[in-house]
Amino acid sequence: MAGSDAVYLDSACQTLRPYQVIDAITSYYKEFPACGGRSVHSMATKVSMSVDRSREAVASFFGCKDPRNFIFTKNCTESMNVVAKGFGLKKGDAVLTTDMEHNSNHVQWVEMANDIGVRRKITRTSVTGEFDIENFKKELTNDVKLVSMVHTSNVTGTTVPVKDIVQIAHDKGITVLIDGAQAAPHMPVDLKKLDVDFYAMSMHKMLGPSGVGILYGKEERLKKLRPLIWGGGTVGLATYDTVKITAHPEKFEAGLMDYAGIVGTAAALDYLSKIGMDNVRKHSEGLQKLIEKELSGTDAITSVGPKDPSKRSSIFSFNVKGMGSHDVAMMLDNADKIMIRSGMHCAHPFFVSRGLEGCARASLYIYNNEDDILRFASAVKKLAATFSK
Ligand SMILES: Cc1ncc(COP(=O)(O)O)c(C=O)c1O
Numbered sequence: 377m378a379g380s381d382a383v384y385l386d387s388a389c390q391t392l393r394p395y396q397v398i399d400a401i402t403s404y405y406k407e408f409p410a411c412g413g414r415s416v417h418s419m420a421t422k423v424s425m426s427v428d429r430s431r432e433a434v435a436s437f438f439g440c441k442d443p444r445n446f447i448f449t450k451n452c453t454e455s456m457n458v459v460a461k462g463f464g465l466k467k468g469d470a471v472l473t474t475d476m477e478h479n480s481n482h483v484q485w486v487e488m489a490n491d492i493g494v495r496r497k498i499t500r501t502s503v504t505g506e507f508d509i510e511n512f513k514k515e516l517t518n519d520v521k522l523v524s525m526v527h528t529s530n531v532t533g534t535t536v537p538v539k540d541i542v543q544i545a546h547d548k549g550i551t552v553l554i555d556g557a558q559a560a561p562h563m564p565v566d567l568k569k570l571d572v573d574f575y576a577m578s579m580h581k582m583l584g585p586s587g588v589g590i591l592y593g594k595e596e597r598l599k600k601l602r603p604l605i606w607g608g609g610t611v612g613l614a615t616y617d618t619v620k621i622t623a624h625p626e627k628f629e630a631g632l633m634d635y636a637g638i639v640g641t642a643a644a645l646d647y648l649s650k651i652g653m654d655n656v657r658k659h660s661e662g663l664q665k666l667i668e669k670e671l672s673g674t675d676a677i678t679s680v681g682p683k684d685p686s687k688r689s690s691i692f693s694f695n696v697k698g699m700g701s702h703d704v705a706m707m708l709d710n711a712d713k714i715m716i717r718s719g720m721h722c723a724h725p726f727f728v729s730r731g732l733e734g735c736a737r738a739s740l741y742i743y744n745n746e747d748d749i750l751r752f753a754s755a756v757k758k759l760a761a762t763f764s765k
Contacts, residue, residue, distance in 0.1 A: 377392055380713075381713060382713040382714070382715060383712075383713065383714045383715065383744075383748045383751055383752060384715050384743075384744075385714060385715060385716045385738040385739060385740065385744065385748070385752060386715050386716055386717050386737075386739060387561075387581070387690065387739045387740060387741035387744075388530050388558060388581065388690065388691055388717070388737065388739035389581075389717055389739070390580045390581060390586065391561065391580065391581055391582060391583050391741050392583075392741070392743060393583055393584070393585070393640075393644070394583060394644075394647050396643045396646070396647055397583055397584065397585065397640045397643045397644050397647065398640075399643070400639050400640045400642065400643035401585055401636045401637070401639065401640040401643075402636075403639065404423075404426070404635055404636040404639045404640075405636060407422075408422040408423055408426070409635075410422075410423050411423060411632050411635070412424040412426075412427045412633065412635055413427070413609060413626070414608075414609070423635050426635070426638070426639050426642075427448075427633070427635065427638050428443070429642060430448075430638045430639060430641050430642040431443035431444070431446055431448075431625070433641070433642040433645050433646065434446045434590060434641065434642075434645065437645045437648070437649060438560075438565055438566065438567045438575075438592060439565075439566035439567055439568045439569060440567055440568055440592070442595070444623075444624060444625055445592055445593055445594065445595060445598060445624075445625075446590055446591070446592050446625065447590065447591040447592075447593070447598075447624065447625040447628040447629060448588065448589070448590065448625070448629060448633055448634075448638055448641075449588075449589035449590065449591055449628070450587050450588065450589055450634070451578045451580070451587065451588075451589040452480055452555060452556070452557040452576045452577050452578040452581075452589050453480035453578075453589070454589055454591075454604075455576030455577070455589045455590065455591035456480050456481050456484070456524070456553070456555060456576050457480075457484055457604060458591055458601070458603070458604045458628060459522075459524075459553045459574050459576070459591070459593075459601065460484045460485070460488065460524070461484070461602075461604050462601040462602040462603060462604055463521075463522060463551070463601060463602075464600070464602065465488065465492070465494045465521060465522065466492070466493075466494075467492055467493035467494070468493060468495065468519065469494055469495065469519065469521040469522075470494070470495040470496070470497050470517070470519040470520045470521065471485055471494060471495070471496055471497065471520070471521070471522045471523075471524055472497045472498070472499060472512075472515055472516060472520045472522070472523045472524070472525075473485065473496065473497075473498055473499075473523075473524050473525055473526075474498065474499055474500075474501055474507065474525050474526060474529075474536065475498050475499070475500050475501055475725065475726065475729060476501055476505050476526060476529045476531060476532065476534075476723060476726045477525070477526050477555070477723065477725075477726075478526060478530055478555065478557065478721075478722050478723055479722040479723070479724070480555065480557075480722070481524055481525070481526060481555045482723075482725065485524075495519065497515050497517070497520060498515070499511045499512045499514075499515045501534070503730060504532055504534070504679075504680070504681055504682045504683075505529050505531065505532030505533075505534040505681055505682070505726075506532075506534050506682060506687070507534065507536040507537060509537065509540060509541075509544075512541065512544070513544060516544065516545065516548060516550065518548070520548075520550055521550065521551070522550070522551050522552075522553060523541065523545045523550055523551070523552045523553070524552075524553040524554075524555070525538075525541065525552075525553075525554060525555065526554075526555045526557075526558070527554050527555060527556045527557075527558065527559035527560075527565075528556075528558040528559040528562065528563075528689050528691075529558065529681075529691075529723075529726075530557065530558045530691065530721055530722070530723065530737075531680060531681070531691070531693055531721050531723050531726055531727075531735070531737070532680060532681030532682065532688070532691065532693060533558075533681045533682075533687070533688035533689040533690065533691030533692070533693070534681060534682060534687055534688070534689075535559060535563075535687075535689060538552075538554055538570050538572060539569070539570055539571070542570060542571050542572050542573075543571070546571070551573045551574070551597065552572050552573050552574070553572075553573065553574040553575075553576070554570075554572050554574070554575050554576070555576055556575050556576060556577040557576070557577055557578050557581055558581070558689065558690075558691070559577075559689075560575075560577040560581075560582060561577075561581045561582035561583075561648075561656075561690075561741070562653075562656060562657055562660060562689050562690050563653060563656070563657045563689070564653040564654060564657070565653075567592055572592075573593065573594050573597045574591065574592065574593045574594075574597060575591075575592040576589065576590070576591050576592075577589065577590050578590075579637070579640075579641050579644060582644060582645075582648060583644040583647055583648060584637070584640055584641045584644035584645075585634070585636065585637035585640040585641065585644075586637075587634055587637055588634055588637035588638060588640070588641050590641075591628070593624070598624040598625075598628075599623075599624070601624075601628075603621070603627050603628050603630065604628070605628075605630040605631070606619075606630055607630040607631050608630065608631055608632075609622075609626055609629055609630055609631060609632075610622060610626060610627045610628070610629070610630045651742060656742055657689075659740075659742055660689060660690040660740050660741075661685065661686055663740050663744060663745075663746070663748075663749050664685035664686070664688050664690075664692065664740070665685045665686075666746055666749045666750070666753075667685065667692050667738070667749055667752075667753060668683075668685040670749065670750065670753035670754075670757075671694070671753050671756060671757070674757055674760055675697075676696060676697040676698070676760040676761075676764035677694055677695070677696055677697075677756060677757075677760050678694060678695050678697070679692065679693065679694050680693035680694060680695065680732065680735045681693050690739055690740040690741065691737060691738075691739050691740075692737070692738045692739070692740075693721075693735045693736070693737045693738075694735060694736055694737075694738075694756070695732075695735050695736065696736070696756065696759050696760050696763065696764060697760070697764040698763050698764045698765075699759065699763050699764070700718075700733070700734070701718035701719060701733070701734040701735050701736045702718045702719060702734075704716075704718060704736040704756075704759060705717065705718035705736055706718075707759055708736075708752075708755055708756070708759070711755070712751065712755040714751065714752050714755055716736055716737060716738045716739075716752075717736070717737045717739070718734060718735070718736050718737070719734045720734045721734075721735075721737060738752060
């Protein structure tokens with residue numbers, strides 16, 4: 377967005393990228409555009425070493441020692457599917473999710489219910505998406521083999537208590553997969569402390585390149601997990617009739633990878649580390665308070681997530697009385713150069729269950745400032761005054 381006077385409030389979809397990330401990506405294409413883990417010439421060796429360095433950067437960013445527990449995928453959706461399809465769920469096994477999952481933690485369960493008879497259980501949250509630990513305990517019956525839940529909702533911004541969820545599930549011997557797409561970019565996430573079995577995320581939501589995702593898995597879990605995609609790079613020796621699958625992470629990284637994206641990933645995490653994830657979180661909290669101060673007195677504007685701005689992470693979802701969410705988004709863009717998201721945000725069941733047709737969503741990141749929020753709030757109030765009579 378160099379030179380633009382627009383306000384970008386769609387970071388829950390993809391963030392903007394700093395020059396350091398863009399430079400890292402182009403350095404791959406300019407200086408060592410070869411493959412990793414295959415050819416032995418010097419340029420390819422540089423790629424392999426860069427992939428190793430990025431993996432180390434990811435592990436240390438998320439509080440882990442062993443980089444080999446981190447797999448590069450193409451996005452959070454793929455990471456979630458690797459676990460869903462590779463975990464070995466059988467007919468009658470149940471998966472427990474919340475009622476506010478993104479489609480990347482929903483569609484596969486519906487498919488697997490139809491295909492192999494996996495049962496889907498849902499723990500209900502409040503109307504505004506707040507987690508209820510007692511409901512969760514009730515739903516955690518013995519047939520549940522996998523708890524698969526969103527860490528921070530992309531609609532309400534509410535965050536579930538992962539540490540408690542993991543402890544309760546582990547006490548019953550149940551494995552936990554967490555969709556960290558909206559949490560990893562906005563708060564410190566220490567995977568060792570959370571003790572989670574699997575954790576999925578997308579780098580393009582945290583300053584990184586488009587199309588790079590990460591899947592974390594505990595050692596013993598990754599050993600047992602079956603790859604989703606098979607081919608070059610995943611095998612030791614193959615004969616015409618047999619293959620010997622290699623160890624993780626390589627067994628999950630079939631075919632040539634997005635090396636430019638993997639190099640850019642390290643630059644993104646380095647950038648965020650220098651700011652500090654606590655500061656990232658505090659910055660959004662401050663801007664959320666300002667949104668609340670500016671918009672809370674306007675009856676025609678209703679928020680979809682919690683009223684308390686400290687519970688909304690970086691997300692402010694709302695509706696303007698008398699207007700559809702796409703109209704709100706288009707008018708903010710056309711009249712005020714403010715870019716937000718609208719619709720059902722790939723979380724259709726959440727909206728249907730609450731009788732909502734969708735909502736507008738402003739999502740914040742480190743480059744947004746108070747001026748952006750004041751401009752956004754004033755434009756939304758102008759819409760409400762014009763169309764909500
Ligand atoms: C909570 C949540 N989970 C998963 C995803 C899917 O991410 P991706 O499209 O990068 O795979 C998103 C995307 O917005 C999300 O918000």
